[in-house]
Every structure is written in C-alpha cells, then in structure tokens.
Amino acid sequence: MKLLIEKEFVAEECITCGVIFGISSDLRYHIKEAKRPFFCPNGHSMSYTVSEADKLRKEIASRDGIIRDQDAIIKKLKNPKAKKTPTK
Numbered sequence: 001m002k003l004l005i006e007k008e009f010v011a012e013e014c015i016t017c018g019v020i021f022g023i024s025s026d027l028r029y030h031i032k033e034a035k036r037p038f039f040c041p042n043g044h045s046m047s048y049t050v051s052e053a054d055k056l057r058k059e060i061a062s063r064d065g066i067i068r069d070q071d072a073i074i075k076k077l078k079n080p081k082a083k084k085t086p087t088k
C-alpha cells in the first residue's frame, strides 16, 4: 500500500555544521513566530530571533515615521510662517 502525502518543505542550513535539511513550511512558520529552538539532524540547536510579525511591526513603524515627516513638510509648505511644533 502506498500513501502519497503532499507537503511543502523549506531548506534550512545549520549555523554550526552547515548541514542542509528540510522542515515543513508549517513547522518553520510556528518555530519562527514562537522563536522556539529547533535542531539540525546532528543535534545543533538554533532559533530565529526575528519573527515575521516583528519584521512587519518594524516596517509599519518605519512607514509611520515617513508619513509623519511628510505630513510635517506638507504642513510647513501650506503655512510657512507657522511656528515649529516639537516632534517626537
């Protein structure tokens, strides 16, 4: 009896010994979000320090800063004689 299971895998490379091994995309997502340690086939431990959510939060904060700067420029152009307001 044959059982065919379709599953997506991603390649990981051990940061200690360099062995390349596959883990499922689902597992990778969960260990990355939880920043949980995982092991290569030779037993070396590693973990992600930045989750996808962390990356997106940083990107949003960066874009918020750009929007604030552009709003300040627009405000200044609309009313050049207005006093400067302190910014964070």
Ligand SMILES: [Zn+2]
Pocket: 014, 015, 016, 017, 018, 019, 040, 041, 042, 043, 044
């Ligand atoms: Zn290893």
